[in-house]
Amino acid sequence: MNGFAIVWENRQELFAGFLNTVLLSISAAVISVILGVFVAAALMSRGRILPRLAGLYVDTMRCVPFLLFAYFIYFGLPSAGLRLTNWSSGLLALTLYNIAYMAELLRAAWKGLPSETIEAGRAFGFHGAGLIRRIILPPVFFSAVPMIGNQTIQIVKDSAFLTIITVAELTHAATSIQTTYFVPFASFVSAIFLYWILCMTIELGVAAVGHVAHARR
Amino acid sequence: NDLDAVKAAGTLNVATEDDFHPFEFVEDGKPTGYDTELLALVTADAPFKVNQQIMPWAGILPGVTTGKYDMAVTAVLVTDERKTTLDFAGPVAESTTYYMTKVGNDAIKSASDLNGKTVGIQAGSAMLTQFKAFDEKLKADGGTGVKEIVEYQSYPEAYQDLAIGRTDAVINTQINLQAVANEKSDVFAVGEAVSDPVYIAWATAKGNEKLVEFMNGKLMEARKDGKMYELQKKWFGTTFESMPEAIK
Amino acid sequence: MTWTDVLSIVQGALFTVSLSLASIVLGLPLGLGVALIRWSRMPIFNGLAMAYVSIVRASPAVTLALLIFFALPTVGLSLDPISAAILTLTLSTGAFNAEIWRGVLLSFPKDQLDAAAAFGMRRGQRFRRIVLPQIIHSALPALVSEMTLQIKSSPAVAVIGIVDITRAAMRVGARTYDPLPPFAVALVLYSFIVWIFVMAQRRIERRREAELAAAA
Amino acid sequence: MSPMHAADTTSAVAPEDAERPVVLTAHGVTKTFGTNIVLDGLDLTVRKGETVCLLGPSGSGKSTFLRCLNWLERPDSGTILLSGERVGLRAGGNTPMSDRELAAIRTRIGMVFQHFALWPHLTVLQNVMEAPVHVLKRGREEARAEAEALLERVGLAEKKDQFPSRLSGGQKQRVGIARALAMQPDLLLFDEPTSALDPELVGEVLAVMKDLASEGRTMVVVTHEMAFARDVASRVIFLDGGRIVESGEPEAFFGAPKTDRARQFLQRYSKG
Amino acid sequence: MSPMHAADTTSAVAPEDAERPVVLTAHGVTKTFGTNIVLDGLDLTVRKGETVCLLGPSGSGKSTFLRCLNWLERPDSGTILLSGERVGLRAGGNTPMSDRELAAIRTRIGMVFQHFALWPHLTVLQNVMEAPVHVLKRGREEARAEAEALLERVGLAEKKDQFPSRLSGGQKQRVGIARALAMQPDLLLFDEPTSALDPELVGEVLAVMKDLASEGRTMVVVTHEMAFARDVASRVIFLDGGRIVESGEPEAFFGAPKTDRARQFLQRYSKG
Ligand SMILES: Nc1ncnc2c1ncn2[C@@H]1O[C@H](COP(=O)(O)OP(=O)(O)OP(=O)(O)O)[C@@H](O)[C@H]1O
Ligand SMILES: Nc1ncnc2c1ncn2[C@@H]1O[C@H](COP(=O)(O)OP(=O)(O)OP(=O)(O)O)[C@@H](O)[C@H]1O
Numbered sequence A: 001m002n003g004f005a006i007v008w009e010n011r012q013e014l015f016a017g018f019l020n021t022v023l024l025s026i027s028a029a030v031i032s033v034i035l036g037v038f039v040a041a042a043l044m045s046r047g048r049i050l051p052r053l054a055g056l057y058v059d060t061m062r063c064v065p066f067l068l069f070a071y072f073i074y075f076g077l078p079s080a081g082l083r084l085t086n087w088s089s090g091l092l093a094l095t096l097y098n099i100a101y102m103a104e105l106l107r108a109a110w111k112g113l114p115s116e117t118i119e120a121g122r123a124f125g126f127h128g129a130g131l132i133r134r135i136i137l138p139p140v141f142f143s144a145v146p147m148i149g150n151q152t153i154q155i156v157k158d159s160a161f162l163t164i165i166t167v168a169e170l171t172h173a174a175t176s177i178q179t180t181y182f183v184p185f186a187s188f189v190s191a192i193f194l195y196w197i198l199c200m201t202i203e204l205g206v207a208a209v210g211h212v213a214h215a216r217r
Numbered sequence B: 001n002d003l004d005a006v007k008a009a010g011t012l013n014v015a016t017e018d019d020f021h022p023f024e025f026v027e028d029g030k031p032t033g034y035d036t037e038l039l040a041l042v043t044a045d046a047p048f049k050v051n052q053q054i055m056p057w058a059g060i061l062p063g064v065t066t067g068k069y070d071m072a073v074t075a076v077l078v079t080d081e082r083k084t085t086l087d088f089a090g091p092v093a094e095s096t097t098y099y100m101t102k103v104g105n106d107a108i109k110s111a112s113d114l115n116g117k118t119v120g121i122q123a124g125s126a127m128l129t130q131f132k133a134f135d136e137k138l139k140a141d142g143g144t145g146v147k148e149i150v151e152y153q154s155y156p157e158a159y160q161d162l163a164i165g166r167t168d169a170v171i172n173t174q175i176n177l178q179a180v181a182n183e184k185s186d187v188f189a190v191g192e193a194v195s196d197p198v199y200i201a202w203a204t205a206k207g208n209e210k211l212v213e214f215m216n217g218k219l220m221e222a223r224k225d226g227k228m229y230e231l232q233k234k235w236f237g238t239t240f241e242s243m244p245e246a247i248k
Numbered sequence C: 001m002t003w004t005d006v007l008s009i010v011q012g013a014l015f016t017v018s019l020s021l022a023s024i025v026l027g028l029p030l031g032l033g034v035a036l037i038r039w040s041r042m043p044i045f046n047g048l049a050m051a052y053v054s055i056v057r058a059s060p061a062v063t064l065a066l067l068i069f070f071a072l073p074t075v076g077l078s079l080d081p082i083s084a085a086i087l088t089l090t091l092s093t094g095a096f097n098a099e100i101w102r103g104v105l106l107s108f109p110k111d112q113l114d115a116a117a118a119f120g121m122r123r124g125q126r127f128r129r130i131v132l133p134q135i136i137h138s139a140l141p142a143l144v145s146e147m148t149l150q151i152k153s154s155p156a157v158a159v160i161g162i163v164d165i166t167r168a169a170m171r172v173g174a175r176t177y178d179p180l181p182p183f184a185v186a187l188v189l190y191s192f193i194v195w196i197f198v199m200a201q202r203r204i205e206r207r208r209e210a211e212l213a214a215a216a
Numbered sequence D, E: 001m002s003p004m005h006a007a008d009t010t011s012a013v014a015p016e017d018a019e020r021p022v023v024l025t026a027h028g029v030t031k032t033f034g035t036n037i038v039l040d041g042l043d044l045t046v047r048k049g050e051t052v053c054l055l056g057p058s059g060s061g062k063s064t065f066l067r068c069l070n071w072l073e074r075p076d077s078g079t080i081l082l083s084g085e086r087v088g089l090r091a092g093g094n095t096p097m098s099d100r101e102l103a104a105i106r107t108r109i110g111m112v113f114q115h116f117a118l119w120p121h122l123t124v125l126q127n128v129m130e131a132p133v134h135v136l137k138r139g140r141e142e143a144r145a146e147a148e149a150l151l152e153r154v155g156l157a158e159k160k161d162q163f164p165s166r167l168s169g170g171q172k173q174r175v176g177i178a179r180a181l182a183m184q185p186d187l188l189l190f191d192e193p194t195s196a197l198d199p200e201l202v203g204e205v206l207a208v209m210k211d212l213a214s215e216g217r218t219m220v221v222v223t224h225e226m227a228f229a230r231d232v233a234s235r236v237i238f239l240d241g242g243r244i245v246e247s248g249e250p251e252a253f254f255g256a257p258k259t260d261r262a263r264q265f266l267q268r269y270s271k272g
């Protein structure tokens, strides 16, 4: 039988995997951007200890390979008494790992913000969290959106590694179909196609936000 | 002409998995295990050299179906689905699918106790297909069926999860499970069969009749002079002497 | 886990490092070339470059490796595992590099280019003498980030039979039925390799900052 | 009134003005960057309704001084009082104010920036409403009505829903002024509000500023626009090398500068 | 001489000048961005030794026109001739020049930019030597000697090994001028060379430009410096909405502008 026909027969498994990939990567992206803001704020803060601690976290994550990181979250944490399902371990690993990358790129955008914009905020009586939330973050977001999109694509690809901890995402589904029926190419080409659709959607989203941002630059 | 091509090239390209203990695995950087030693045995006086590529299971299938490798010299379980896309040489082992639990798990005393339990199996494997059939049987017998089947890319992770307690049982061939349980007798214990016996054989892409024929001959020789059974004894602790001559 | 096991993982590390280095060295100019094609908007090539970047960025490296190693022979290009692995990693990192180079090219000050054109420099000269010496510095942080990600994604090529760090560790785990210790060793090795790159970046940045401070 | 007043070298105001309440007092303000002494003990008193223009060559410390007044730059020593209250340091001791205290006192000092420093993610109207609503916690509707009135006043009512990037420099700066006025501050600070503008657009901003001066706002203006200083300032202060070299009424300063340095400076501007 | 000369509306030069060779001819230059007609059929003839000043309100097309002269902007129609040779299009037909041909003709037109556009990775001396050595292929030593002489001339000999970031705006622009002179061009183009400078630094750049004018260089200068135009221009051209509205000798233009638009424009500049 034609490989693609077999894949089509098993489309439900493939779509279920795709749905998992979408859910995992989008929630990981959203959560890591939100928490990345806090880490970026810590990186930019004036204290002695806080920025170093945050920097240590960011550089550690940048040095650790995601596959092994996910492995340790899933298999290592239980020995420390914390047991999570495969799905929540996967999400936790993706999130913890990408908070660091998001924080680093938000920091770059933050540093690139004209100091006068922030100063104007201070001069008008903004301070602390209000200053960050109302004056700093919106333009930081607008300028960081392309990089956030880029990193979200990386998250999508990292999510493929979660197959090792049994998360039934897209690569998992494709592998499962290929080894059951011996149709490697049809199943991988189908997977790439679905990945590509997801990445294109992300790129289009970035372009749309970029459009909004353009009016304000 | 497939065999002729191999002879003309002077090399038989085979692919062998690297983490399926005791059938095939890597020790000190060298491939070893039952299939590897059997391959060396049957090709000792062959009219070609053997080029053995060691790689993960996920890479072997594409390699064989595209003809990059002439044969998968690795433990492939023979199933009906696979027979439609692959040809098999004569059987090299017999396998029955079993479950394995943690030592002292009193909740699972027999195969029917798997009702309502969580089990781990390799994704896309023949064992998975067999176990799904077994699950249907459990339900047909009035049980609830298993609670969940967790699919792993490879078995080390499945054993790890069993040890941690995320799953109640792992499903695999008896040979594999026995090897694990021997190695870690304080952790794991092999339970009962959950399938009828099936054969394990080396696979080629469709259209390699002559190569299959050649291998069948060599394998039969190894059975006749008892060398194959010696290897089975060495690696599995048992022998399979009533296997057919060829896979039909 | 024995010392021989540790040694086998270290051997895997040598593979990881050499494959990564090879693809980094090849991927930098590849990405730059693709970015230049897009920058100069060469009619047909621009579309091809866009398709390459879009599709390869979306493909998990494992899948890409399988396609290159097993599908290319059907069109008559048969590669050994090492070449296929280098090609896979190069194509993949090249696509990401192309976006990075394109980003810095787009933000290159237009009036400097105008000045170069007004002084009679031809296209190649403008790029070589004016643009390149400057964008190398602005692209560095993103390029190094990409290098770290690409080193870390190199386990993907194990699927075509390359024994890198991760695969070596898995083999040990498969034999001993105790994967955590070899994985811990692997984690340390990876972190060390990537750390060298991150540190090198920080060093270059600091040196450059000092230079700029001296010149400002 | 502060006891330092007697030492104030810049209080040569006309007699009738001496009655007006003092809005701002700066005393002995010094600031060093590395080894570079940028402000060298500056004193300044500004009374309600005055427009004080700070002039001086590039690098003389004008911006730094202005930024010290609302503590955007922290002086090394010296005191700043806004209507008698300490800015930056807590009353009595030398403990620095907390972020919150500093923010509270800054709401009473409006500032207009050289490069506008509008918030790019907000529309013109939102820029003007932002601080009144989110800092002063005024009601949104009340703040909107006031913001619209102010935009009307600077001639930008019909631009209120545009983003700053769509405006010309002159329009941006008028928004910057409306934004500062919306805080109803006791004192307005301007740092070269027209020097980033195309020559043609300078006029529209200066016109608004003249208007503010004539309605009796208290303003400190750093500027290179000599004609504006001559016409509008109630007092001119000439800085050089971080010190006040000369100060006085504009007629006197421009007509017959007392110091060589000021004369030289004014000459450079007249040729060109 | 080109046959279009007869149609040139801007050739009202003094009789004795009519003898001098024509360096630049622009004829019927039009340029549209989207639906915006930015240049609407401009003609210009510049003779050797002339200093032509282009004036006009913001957005009137001055920069666009200047950039069309060396084909940095490609006009939609019209011809540009440099000493009788076509710029941008091949002689005869309408085929665009190749990169190489364009580069060759551009070496004969020097350009000075509003924001300096120095190459920041090169030192001052290297900035000046870059194009002579790598474009004109002059010998390195010869180019260095000439570059040093030029830097001496603009008063920057002792800054030659600094990077541009270390210089003030006025110094940067003088390097920009030296860089243009190093090509020994037939024609020099200036686009608002002083408008990005602090008021104090404008003088030093204008002084160098006056010098160039008086030694008989051929220059086209876009500027907002009315005093400079009045003193130095041999001819003033006033653009508005992409058309030449008025042109003539500076005394006439500044003394008694003929058109309302020019009068209005000059008025805006004279008030503060
Ligand atoms: N953050 C800083 N770090 C180091 N030096 C600084 C800093 N800010 C200003 N300076 C220096 O302080 C001096 C005064 O600067 P300031 O900006 O106050 O001058 P200014 O009178 O406003 O000049 P201009 O007219 O050019 O704006 C200058 O020598 C400047 O280089
Ligand atoms: N690349 C471009 N794309 C679209 N419109 C442009 C472009 N360059 C210039 N314009 C438009 O062309 C018109 C003329 O611009 P130009 O820069 O030539 O004016 P100018 O006379 O030099 O003004 P200024 O004094 O502000 O420099 C303006 O309306 C401008 O918005």
Ligand SMILES: [Mg+2]
Residues within 6 Å of the ligand: D062, D063, D064, D192
């Ligand atoms: Mg200043």
Ligand SMILES: [Mg+2]
Residues within 6 Å of the ligand: E062, E063, E064, E192
């Ligand atoms: Mg212009």
Ligand SMILES: O=S(=O)([O-])[O-]
Residues within 6 Å of the ligand: A002, A003, A004, A182, A183, A184, A185, A186, A187, B065
């Ligand atoms: O059957 S395949 O083409 O997918 O190998």
